[in-house]
Amino acid sequence: MPRPLNPREIETFRAVLQTGTTTAAAQLLHTTQPSVSRLLAQMQAAAGLKLFDIHKGRLRPTPEAMELYATVQQHFLGRERIERQLAVLRQSGAGGLRIGCTPALGLSVLPPVVQRFAQRHPGVHLSLQTLGTLALREGLHNGHFDCVVSTMALATPDFDATVLHHSHAVCVMHPDHALATRAALQVQDLRGQLLLTLNADDDIFLQLQRTMQSHGIEPSATIETTTSANICRLAAQGLGVGVVNPYVASVFARDLCVLALHPLCAVEVVLAVPPRLALSERAETFVQLLREELAQLPAERV
Template identity: 30%
Template sequence: MNSKQLAAFRAVMLAGSMSDASRMLYVSQPAVSRLIKDLEESLGFTLFDRRNSRLYPTQAAHAFYREVERHFIGMDNLSQAADQIRMMRSGRLRIGAMPALAFSVMPTIVSRFLRSHGDVSAVFAPHLSVELANRVGAQQFDLGVVMLPVESKEIAYGPCYKIDCVCIAPKGHRFADQEKVHASDLHREPFVAIGQQNTVTRFLIDSALRENLARPDERMETLLLSTAASMVKEGLGVSIVDAFTAHTFADENLIVRPFEPSVPLYFGFITPVNRPVSGLAQEFIDSFEAYAAYNFPLTPIEPDEVGVV
């Protein structure tokens, strides 16, 4: 008794005839007949009655089929297990990112990572930081990049960073002649503000303006930094955004200048709590750091530096 004989028997039981079984197995009908005959000789009992050119399974065949089916179910389970092991080796990484990164540099970093890991697939989605923290805590993502601070008992913190925001202005603006833009330069200047939902960054911008007695002409407020950059590009005013967003929009009729006083943006990686960071997730973090360090002045920080406990 061998696997080919068992496969032939199962095919005949499922198809109902030697000819249909041969088509299922992509072998000739005489080959199926020979396999069934050899199996019957090996078992010592008849599997099929042959009447009027048709096959009828015997009672013994039905009993034997139940055992054979268990065998093939086990084989299917082994195949699925092999697929899972293969997926663990090749990997699938679920990444969530705050909009400031998701709509700027992350697509470039993710695509470079996948090109260098040809057997890896990824899920990538933008989410606001608080929502993303909840999703990472619920293990819907393996890795998240959030604006700090966020607090959750269900997440653990990976590397965290600080990067200074910059001033962006439409092409042809007077700021093009300045090496830097100071908060006092924004007094009565048409301005695109970021929303209060960006709590820390908005607070720091407002503090810098207030301390320098600057009152910009706030033309609009928008939640996303990328939307603010789009509005500036359209000539609606100037704005203060993160360096990643400014870098992405820099070639789109925008002027980018350092801003004083410093307005830092804090962000960092998060993972599900009590779950070790996978090797694949760590490789992605390394890829992010290599790209960001080459293109931006990142400063590593500890999460509690921005009130994360």
């Protein structure tokens, strides 16, 4: 009566086909020749097929046996690939690492983190893409990133977000600017100034706009641009006063006067990951290095 084959029978069948004799198969399997012959007989009975015959004292596989062997080989080769892949994963983790971030963080906080990560994993391909927040959300939702780091809110029902660092926005201007002699700026100091701003959907801009409106403050004019780095470069040219996150301001600090602004505009570094997929070991390492880098920074600017 046919029955399902057990793993030991299949392994023995494969060894006999590989080596050509029951004696050689027994050596390969570290067992005895009678044990191999017994398992082959059991397998034939279970399969309900003639798999071998004896010709001039030698064991010969039937065509049915050869077709079955081809399928068995695919199974074992698949297992071997699994073992090889496990060895690779144990050594270096899954695939590459895909990080998405806002331009300000890609210019300021992330480079030293990438440098330390590359030292630990010299053979790993790392992709660091700097994009706007909307593109980062879409990329994470569509599986294009392992994690995303932003200075704008990222929490949605589609993924989890964690605040890694709290700080406050700062004012940047040319060192010769009339306001550069102050220890810090009040929002009233921006009255009548040429203001360098980000786009209207930026968190810092929205906070600043609300604060200025509540105090009845109007700038003389505004220059709107897409990145905090652009604001810093424009400020370094003496064009006006910009309000940016402190991370990017630190990159251009040699060319700028950087002052705290009151009332405070909150800035947060946010990490977002897909909620239904655990981080790889590489991604966990990267996040830990990022946490360590941020821990070295002031928690706030007052």
